[in-house]
Amino acid sequence: MKELQIRPATSADFDAMWTIFQAHVAGGETYPFEHDTSPEGAQAYWLGAGVTTRVAALGERVLGMYRVVPNQIGRGAHVANASYMVSPAARGGGVGRLLGEHSLGEARRQGYLAMQFNYVVSTNTAAVMLWKKLGFSIVGTLPKAFRHKRLGYVDAYVMYQLLQDPDHWPTRDE
Incomplete structure (x- = not known):
């Protein structure tokens, strides 16, 4: 995908991002957002203060996006958290992998x-496989934590990856 560019998201991208967001939420298979999530709520999630958001675009056409934020505040803020969505029309084309790789580099x-x-919803096998290929491990299972639109209650995973060798992490408050 040589023409695909991953760049910072702007407010001008939000209409396309909203369309992708709505497709995922309507599917009810991958994200816990309810179908009546407002555009304002989605915009705050993706483009709010303190959120690093990137889009994968072919020219002006947004094919997917990711966001990186601290997973916790204060003493847990050294661990990133990320979310990803790919347009249904672009699934299977490597966009998710490129977003995943890019987000890991951005977090570093x-x-x-x-x-x-x-x-990570356990039945989202494409995502689970991708994250494992990119170095994540399942470190916990949340039994029946997600209410899947078709399958009912299914497990969700907590997945984790070290981005740097812990032997070289800072050892004191700075």
């Missing part, structure tokens, strides 16, 4: 020492 660039996904 920002100084995060690890990345944690708090809620």
Whole structure:
């Protein structure tokens, strides 16, 4: 995908991002957002203060997006958290992998020492396989934590990856 560019998201991208967001939420298979999530709520999630958001675009056409934020505040802020959505029309074309790889680099660039996904739906096998290929491990299972639109209650995974060797992490408050 040579023409695909991953760049910072802008408010001008939000209409396309909203369309992708709505497709995922309507599917009810991958994200906990309810179908009546407002555009304002989605915009705050993706483009709010303190959120690093990137889009994958072919020219002006947005094919997917990711966001990186601290997983916790204060003493847990060295661990990043990220979310991803790919347009249904672009699934299977490598966009998710490129977003995943880019987000790991971005998290390292920002100084995060690890990345944690708090809620990967177990039945989202494409995502689980991708994250494993990119170095994540399942470190916990949340039994029946997600209310899947078709399958009912299914497990969700907590996935984790160190981004730097812990032997080289800072050892004192700075």
